[in-house]
Amino acid sequence: MTPGARLQAAAEVLDRIAAGTPAEQALLGWSRGARYAGSKDRAAVRDHVFDVLRRWRSTAAQGGGESGRARLIGLLRQQQVAPDSLFTGDGHAPAALTAEEQAGGRLPEGAEARDLPDWIDALLTDSLGEEAAAAAEALRERAPVFLRVNGLRGDLAAAQDALAGEGIETRTHPLASGALEVTEGARRIAQSQAFAEGLVELQDVASQAVVEALPLAPGLRVLDYCAGGGGKALAMAARTGGEVAAHDADPRRMSDLPARAKRAGARIQAVATPKGVYDLVLCDVPCSGSGAWRRAPEGKWRLTPERLDELTKVQAGILDIAARLVTPGGLLAYATCSMLAVENAAQIEAFLARHPGWTLERQRQFLPGDGGDGFFSAQLRRPA
Ligand SMILES: C[S@@+](CC[C@H](N)C(=O)[O-])C[C@H]1O[C@@H](n2cnc3c(N)ncnc32)[C@H](O)[C@@H]1O
Structure with a gap:
């Protein structure tokens, strides 16, 4: 495929996403019908689509419209590439720019320039203060x-x-x-x-840093309460050299874990219903994913205040249940890939208010400026 044909394919995929199709599904749909496309073509189309998804608002402003075509024109302008050089109408390339498109487009402003919905822009500023703008800017780049x-x-x-x-x-x-x-x-x-x-x-470097900060030692009884694909359970097992128990409310999410553990030489024990107590329980809870929006930029535009509210309730519920699985004097570790205070520091404050005697030993907010995803972690000690 020519560079122009790749842009045309990306424009069509973007239109499907704008109409509500999830990005992965829209890309798969295109790729099934595009037998002529090689692996480099598929990667290039995917890159164009994700580049626009990270900059959904600003590319529309600079491209002068809401269509996939307009957003790609906006993206090229941001990359200092003249759209005319690729929108040629030759072969499968997109049609040449109309006079209106040539003259259209404007510089984005405020939350639009930071490529965040207004309500999230405000929440991020409340959460990170002066660091919010740099964090939002980082989310506009590839990870x-x-x-x-x-x-x-x-x-x-x-x-x-x-x-x-x-x-x-x-x-x-x-x-x-x-x-x-x-x-x-x-x-x-x-x-x-x-x-x-x-x-x-x-595994993202901030994710690794969260596990490295845990006081893991051989012989410790460890439970990963929200194990999902098991990235952190495997990292913890590598540190203790022993067995790590892995639980998830949706056990299907752990289906690849036995094969991953075998490959890694790690001992992971899947537990349907955790019983008894552990020295360390990690809750890598479901969250907005705001710290990982460089990788999954659709989340920026699909998150709603209602969903965020629901997530914070789930997070608090998980902490309360997991607290009962921590041995007296043991550690409850909490992690999110979020930069929003409601899911992070505020969640920990509320936990401490609900559980007298527990103490906060460490807390850290990682930002994309640190190199990895935005991540939050806290370590809570149960009274002995
Ligand atoms: C952020 S992901 C975990 C990622 C994983 N720890 C890793 O490092 O690859 C959160 C997980 O929590 C699970 N989950 C959601 N609600 C839960 C609950 N009430 N109890 C336990 N797990 C839950 C989800 O199914 C999801 O797999």
Whole structure:
């Protein structure tokens, strides 16, 4: 496909998304009907679509309209690429710009320029103060790819060597000692030997930092109460060297976990109904995902105040149930990939008010400016 044809395909996918189809489904629909498209074409179309989703409002302003075509014109203008050079009407390229399109478009302002819905823009400012604008700006860019080196299979140097041998270049990152940032060859990871043998896992660096901050030691009884795909359960098992119990309200979300654990050489025990008590219970709760909107930008536009309210209630409920599973003197760890105070510090304050005697030992808000996703973590100690 020519660069112009890729833009035309992206415009069509964006129109489907604007009409309500989830982005992944819209991309899949296009790709099924596009047998002529090679893997590089598919990746390029996907990149255009996600670049626009991160900048949904500002690209519409600069492109002078709400269609996929207009937003792509806006995106090219932001990238300092003359739309005329690609909207040529040749072959499968989009039609040349009309006089109206040539003259259209304006600079975005305020929340529109920060590419946030107004209500989230206000909430982010309430939550982060002066750091809000930089955080919003970071969410407009692509996210770096990070790997976690699995200490059960090898060390950092061994992983870097193995990856370099397969054309994947990496560098270490100050946020987590076991993290590698991929600087070249990210698309080769899934097919690499290092990945197949469990030497590395895909995991954001802030996610890794949250686990590294936990006081994990061999012999500790650990429960991952919201295990999902098991990224953090695997990271915790690598640190303790022992078994980690994994639970999720929706056990289907843990379906890949046995295969991932086998690959990683980790011991994970799935538990349908946790009983008894643990030394450490991690609650990596469902959240707005606002810290990860670089990766999943649709969330910015689909989140509603009602859904956020619902999520904060679920989060509080999980904390209350999980608190009962912590042994006296043990630790309850809370994590979200959110930058909104209602899901983070306010949630912890409310927990402490509901549970006298518990103490807050650490709390940290990670921002995309730190390198990884926006993340929050808190460690709460149960009275002995
Ligand atoms: C943020 S994801 C977990 C991601 C995972 N820890 C990881 O690192 O890959 C949150 C998970 O919480 C689960 N969940 C939602 N409500 C829950 C509840 N009431 N109790 C336990 N798990 C719940 C969801 O099914 C989802 O898998």
